[in-house]
Amino acid sequence: MIMRPGQQQLLLPVSPLFIWSSLVVALLVNMVPVGRAAWTPDLLALVIVFWSVHQPDRVGIGAAFVFGLLMDVHQSAMLGQHALSYTTLCFLATMIHRRLLWFPVFQQALQLLPLFALSHLIELAIRMIGGGVFPGWTLLVAPALEAALWPLASLILLAPQRRTPEPDANRPL
Numbered sequence: 001m002i003m004r005p006g007q008q009q010l011l012l013p014v015s016p017l018f019i020w021s022s023l024v025v026a027l028l029v030n031m032v033p034v035g036r037a038a039w040t041p042d043l044l045a046l047v048i049v050f051w052s053v054h055q056p057d058r059v060g061i062g063a064a065f066v067f068g069l070l071m072d073v074h075q076s077a078m079l080g081q082h083a084l085s086y087t088t089l090c091f092l093a094t095m096i097h098r099r100l101l102w103f104p105v106f107q108q109a110l111q112l113l114p115l116f117a118l119s120h121l122i123e124l125a126i127r128m129i130g131g132g133v134f135p136g137w138t139l140l141v142a143p144a145l146e147a148a149l150w151p152l153a154s155l156i157l158l159a160p161q162r163r164t165p166e167p168d169a170n171r172p173l
Contacts, residue, residue, distance in 0.1 A: 004096065011158065011162065012160075012161045012162075014054075014055060014160065014161050015160070016058060018112040018160055019051055019055060019058055019059060022047055022051075022118045023044070023047055023048070023051065023059070023067065026044040026046070026047040026048075026093070027044050027067060027070060029043050029044075029072070030042065030043055030044045030068070030071060031073075031074050036070070037138070038073040038135035038136055038138045038139040038141075038142065039138040039139070039141035039142050039145070040078060040142060041142050041145040041146045042120075042142065042146065043121075043149075044067060044071065044086075044118055045085070045086060045089055045116065045146065046116075046146050046149055046150070046153055048063070048064050048089065048090055048093075049068065049089055049090070049093045049112060049115065050150075050153050050154070050157055051117075051157075052064070052089075052090045052093040052094050052097065053093050053094075053096075053101065053108075054097075054101075054157075054158075055095055055101055056094045059090075060081055060090065060094070061087050061094075063090075063093055064083075064086040064089065064090035065083050065086065065087050066159065067082075067086060068080075068081075068083030068085065068086035069082070069083045070083070070085065070169040071084045071086075072084075075171045077127070078126055078130045079129065081123055081126045081127065081130075082123065084122055084126065085120075085122045085123045085126075087118070088118065088119065088122055089115055089118075089119045090118070092115050092118070093112070093115060096111070100112075100153075101126070105151045105154050106151060108150060108154075109147045109148065109150035109151060110147065112146075112147055112150055113143060113147040115142065116142075116143035116146040116147055117135050117140075117143040119143070120142055120143055121140060124139060161164060
């Protein structure tokens with residue numbers, strides 16, 4: 001296996017239970033009734049992108065579509081608004097995942113910023129076509145916050161894979 005420059009440790013396999021539980025927790029955090037301002041980051045989109053980049057075989061467009069429909073139903077939004085946004089985000093993240101993983105985490109965040117902005121632009125366009133009200137220019141803050149949260153999400157969601165395996169005299173890794 002070709003290792004990235006500066007990578008010290010091989011990651012252990014991720015548990016499918018951890019992947020899906022992190023997605024459900026992000027969905028539940030998005031559903032907390034604290035009032036949805038235009039500038040608040042979409043944590044579910046962040047976690048979907050994270051797993052689309054790190055585990056594209058396990059979390060794909062179908063999962064993004066289902067979670068998007070759940071968000072649409074929860075927010076009483078036009079059905080398919082979040083679903084289209086999340087599926088587009090997942091597709092684009094899967095397209096660039098091999099190139100993206102070669103960069104340090106802060107450069108990854110900069111490369112994901114246009115994807116998060118496009119996701120919010122899709123949601124805004126569908127909302128406006130449906131007769132919604134423009135939420136204001138604070139909408140531009142949300143993609144920047146999501147990109148800023150990318151290093152924290154990487155640290156938290158990769159932590160179980162970084163645990164040290166049991167030492168074995170016959171296995172050098």
